[in-house]
Amino acid sequence: MSPTVVAAAADSTSPLLPADDSPPPPPTRDSPPPIIHGSSFTLRGVLVGLAVGTIICFSNMYFGLQTGWVSTMSMPASLMGFGIFRLLRSHLGDLPFSPVENVLVQTVAGSMAIMPLGCGFVGVLPAMNYLLKPEEQGPIQLGLPALVVWSLGLCYFGVVFAVPLRRQVLIRERLRFPTGFSTAVLISVLHGKGKETGGDGGKDPDGFASLAARPDEPDVVVDEDDEGITEPETKHAESWRQNVRLLLLCFFVSGLFTFATYFVPVLRNLPVFGSAAATTWLWTLNPSLAYVGQGIIMGPATTLHMLLGAVVGWGVLSPLAKSKGWAPGPVGDWENGSKGWIVWTSLAIMLADAIVSLGYLAFRSARQYAPQLRSFLGLQRSHHHHGPSGSLLHRQQHAGYTAINGDADGDLNPLQDELEEEKLADDAPPDQQIPSRLVSIGLILSILFCIACIHFVFGDLVPLYATVTAVLMALVLSIMGVRALGETDLNPVSGISKLAQLFFALIVPQSNKSSVLINLVAGAVSEAGALQAGDMMQDLKTGHLLGAAPKAQFWGQVIGATVGAVASAFIYQLYTSVYQVPGDLFQVPTGYVWIFTARLVTGKGLPPMAKEWALGAAVLFAATTALRTRTVGTRWHSLIPGGIAVAVGMYNVPSFTLARTLGGLFGWWWRNVKGWRDTPLIVLASGFILGEGFLSIVNLIMQSAGVPHLE
Structure with missing residues (x-):
């Protein structure tokens, strides 16, 4: 199960995003390229990234084991x-810390930070380790x-x-990827390339929270035509020292409160609604500053939707x-109490x-990639020479029509070709690109390695055909995840994993004793692929906005993922x-969501009236x-x-949701x-978040x- 990944209303007044859903305007010939200082890949940059990523x-x-x-x-x-x-x-000597570094x-x-979720440590593995029943080939230790x-x-x-x-998605379509853009803006400001606004505060565009959970954009304005963040009129108006002091102060206060909660x-x-509501119905408040911080990041719309679910x-x-x-059981009992009963409604909403x-995303993605697929299969008609007939105005109008609807003869208009060449020329130099041969070999090896690792861990409990199908399905679903992330900053990994579980319930016989385990593995593979892509x-x-080398970022991601995967295994073993x-x-609510979903789609039965x-x-939230x-x-x-927000508010106990709602309202204020x-x-x-986590x-x-403890 992923974290909350819900999109709320977009704000057309945001200084950082276009006012509508159209792609950013094409670059002009006079736009300067990004100014690159320093190397994109350094040993010291990797080491500092690993240190920060470990925290x-x-x-x-x-937090994943607590709430997902x-x-x-x-x-x-x-x-x-x-x-x-x-x-x-x-x-540092003569080599200063550069934006690309x-x-x-x-x-x-x-890449280290997402490993607890990407490798299933906050949901799938707890479900396998602690919640699988003996008749389901569990528990898996x-x-x-x-x-x-x-x-x-x-x-x-x-x-x-x-x-x-x-x-x-980055060069041709110029999708926004708001978190990536916002991070580039912050880096440009830190390194003296940005200019802050006059303090009107901006507004909260969207209020996303993702598995990828997006921080709101910084309140800065830069010249941005999607081919690089250029030098502004004034430099370095925002003091990084103030932000670092604020970060350390909040870290200390949150950490002190966390230390106090041990004793x-x-x-x-806290029984904020009385002792009866707290002891019988579990209505309490966890005044954790970390959960307040999470609510700030999620935004008011998402947290209020979660409160509605609660x-x-x-x-x-x-x-x-x-x-x-x-x-009939105690309210807090997952098996016989209402805590477990309402999860089925939550699951239906998520599905x-x-x-x-x-x-909807699949339809849009298919329509977007259809021309490339037809071209790849050789189905595009050859270009016909139409001669000089028609005025320049007519040809320009025709170009505008074909840009939206495609040429009636299946041709690419010459003006479109020129625009396409301009966009591709905006890409990084060839020596900074990731070689195609490396990608081809790497993809094959990584798929084979994934299949081999799953077989090593589970043996014959998970058949080979299921693992292969899961990986291939993950690649297809990753396309939808990437496109959704680029357009909305929402990576719907929770929905992707649930779709994978639903699909595998159809292809794996219910008579197979390992059907629930196979279902969990398939969902984990799909979630991992979409999240990491x-x-x-x-x-x-x-990196594209700041002129960093894609090849350096690729190897940085590989290094971070490797260290993060190993570190996550150690941390999980340590906590458990x-x-x-x-x-x-550690209530691992997402572990219960995973196991209940697997049982639901494999026909393992529901409690009384849960189906209705x-x-x-499901019908209501489909609408x-x-x-x-x-x-x-x-x-x-x-x-x-x-x-998703309503469902998360249902399967998490109210103490977490109330604190996050306070954070969302505080951010709005x-x-x-x-x-x-x-x-x-x-x-x-x-x-707040890092203080409690550390x-x-x-x-x-x-x-x-x-x-x-002092009890």
């Missing part, structure tokens, strides 16, 4: 990398070597597969199921959202060996999702509940009431040493 990786594992939420933290990684090099500038730092750090092999098997093919998509665990569950699930459906006898939204493309967008999983701290309520919810796809960019978009700049807000949120290591050490 974020620990944080993501901690992870973030690449691209902007904080850039800021921390810049701060580290500024502190060490007296030791900062791109490398955040690329390496981001994997030692550290098997965990390392599993994670390495999943960490490469998505990265390699993203490379062939780069020229299409006083009740701080994590109110419906825990305030209406849970008491109803309890009173009707559909869930409906996935089918509708990804079906999307993360790679966001980083390539940042010290803490009870599932338990009070699930079907009703709302269809409406959301038709209202993107309008003021009504954020008012339509997002299926910061921007719209006070009118303050966005960049410090994102720094503040990141400090200090959780101290709590882990105290827990393993048997330090007593």
Whole structure:
């Protein structure tokens, strides 16, 4: 299960995004290329990226096991990398820290950051390790070597597969990739190439949260025509020192609170609605500053949709199921209580959202790539010479028509050819490109390596045909994920994994005792491919705007993924060996979502009346999702509940959702009431998140040493 990845309303007044869904304007001949200073690939950049990525990786594992939420933290990684090099500038000699080197730092750090989710440590593996029943070939107990092999098997093919998509989505189509663009803006400001606005605060465009969870754009304005961020009129108006101080202050305050919760665990569950509501119905508040920070990043629309899910699930459906006898056990019991009963409604909402939204994306992707496919298959008609007939105006009008509808004879208009050549000329120099031979060999080897690793870990429990099909399906679904990410900053990896689970329920016989396990593995492979391809493309967008070498970013991503996969296996083993999983701290709700989805689609049965309520919810949210796809960019978009956000509010206990809602409302107040700049807000949120994530290591050490709680 992925983190919350929901799009809310777009704001056409954002200084960073176009006002509509049209692609950015084509570059002009007078636009200067990006100014490149320094090397795109350095050993020191890799090492700093790995150090920053390790901190974020620990944080993501901690929060992922609690709620399923992870973030690449691209902007904080850039800021921390810049701060580290500024502190060490007296030791750098004649080679200063350059923008393209900062791109490398955040690329390496981001590739490490997504490994807890990309390798299934926050959802799939807990489901296999703790929730599979004996009749389902479980539980599967994997030692550290098997965990390392599993994670390495999943960490490469998505990265390699993203490379062939780069020229299409970044150069030809010029998709936005808002997080990648925002990170490039921040780096340009840090290195003295940006100019901040007059403090009107901007507005929150979209309020995304992703598995990839997007920080809101910094409040800066730059000259950007999508071929590079050029020198502005004034330089370096924003002080990086203020942002670093704010990050460290929030880190310290959040870490101090986290340290206090070890000795006083009740701080994590405050009975804000009375003791009866807390003990019986689980309505408590976890005042974690990290969850407040997550709510700031998600935005008010997403967090309010999550609150709606919590109110419906825990305030209406849970008491109803309890009173009707559909869930006779304690409310907090996943098997017989209403906590487990409402998950089925949550799953139905997620499946409906996935089918509708990804079906829409599949249609758009097929239409977009149809001309290239026809050309590849040799189905395009040869170009006909029409002679000099027709005026220049007529030819220009015809060019405008064919740019939208295609030439009636299947030809490419000469003006389109010229524009296409201009776009391709805007790409990086050939010596900085990733060689096609490397991509071809790398893709084949990474696929074979993934298949071999899965077979090594699970043996005959997962048949070869299932693994091969899962990898090939992951590649197809990755295209939809990359396109969605480029257009909306939403990588729908949760929906992609659920579609893969649904598909494998159709091709794997239900009589197979390993059908649930196979279903989990297939979903994990699809989620890994889409997540890593999307993360790679966001980083390539940042590098494209700042003039970094794609080849350097590719190797940085590979290095970060390798170290992150191994580190995630160690961190997962560390946490699960010290803490009870599932338990009070690590409830692994996404593990239950994974296992319940596998049982649902493989026909393992539902509790009383769950089917009827699930079907009703699926129909309702299929309609709302269809409406959301038709209202993107309008003021009504954020008012339509997002299926994934509502579902997350249902399967997470209210204590997490209430804290995130407070964060979302605080972010709205910061921007719209006070009118303050966005960049410090994102720094503040990141400090809160990283502070708790890092200090959780101290709590882990105290827990393993048997330090007593003050209860």
